[in-house]
Structures are given as C-alpha cells and as structure tokens.
Amino acid sequence: MNKNTEKKLIHTSLLRLKDSTYKIIGIKESYPETLKEYLESLSKEIDGFIGKHIDFVQEEKILTTYVNTVNALKNNEYSHTECRKEVLKCLDILTKVIKRHFFEG
Numbered sequence: 001m002n003k004n005t006e007k008k009l010i011h012t013s014l015l016r017l018k019d020s021t022y023k024i025i026g027i028k029e030s031y032p033e034t035l036k037e038y039l040e041s042l043s044k045e046i047d048g049f050i051g052k053h054i055d056f057v058q059e060e061k062i063l064t065t066y067v068n069t070v071n072a073l074k075n076n077e078y079s080h081t082e083c084r085k086e087v088l089k090c091l092d093i094l095t096k097v098i099k100r101h102f103f104e105g
Contacts, residue, residue, distance in 0.1 A: 010056055011102050013049050018094040020045065024073065024087045028080055039074035046070060060101075066093045 001009075020042050027035050046067055050057050057063050069090050073083065 006053075007101075010053055011098070013053070014094055014098050017042075017046065017049065018091060018098070021070070021087060021090045021094065025084055028083045036074065039070065042070060043074055060097050062093050063097065066090050 024035070024038070024042075027038050050067070069086050073086055078086065
C-alpha cells in the first residue's frame, strides 16, 4: 500500500472512531442498557485500527490515553456527567491527532 493510500485510510479510520466515540454520550442518555455492548464493539474497532496502523499509534502516543479511556468507560460505571467528560477528552485527543496529521499547513 502506498503512503498516500495509507494516510487516507488512517484519516478515514480516525474520523470513524471520532463519530463512534461521540455516540457514547447519546447511548448513555437514551439507551444505557446497551452502552457496555456498544463499548465492547468500539474496543474491537480500536483494536483493529491499532493492528493495522501500529506504527502510527506508536508515533502518536496520546492515542494510548484514548484507548485507556474507552477501556475504562467499558469496564467501570460512570455517572452521566463523568461519562460525558471522559468522552469529550477522547474527542479532543482524536481531534488533535487529526489536525496534526491531516490539516497542517
């Protein structure tokens, strides 16, 4: 795979992860009984991203915080306020990575 194609794939994957992460807030509010299942699915998606793009993830060490936060949301109970705070932290991380790699100039 050439570098340009890989870069587009990483960008698309990060945008998808960002959208999926944002949905956590709505699920927590409206369908809390399905949140754990959703977070398990999101964790698998994250694992797939890491597996395909390990060099990128190692370069962007801040993504470890994103992964750990999603895992914490999956494995622990959080109030709506705490959950929202952690999701916003994750979104901020993904936004920074996207801007740094895809919107420099």
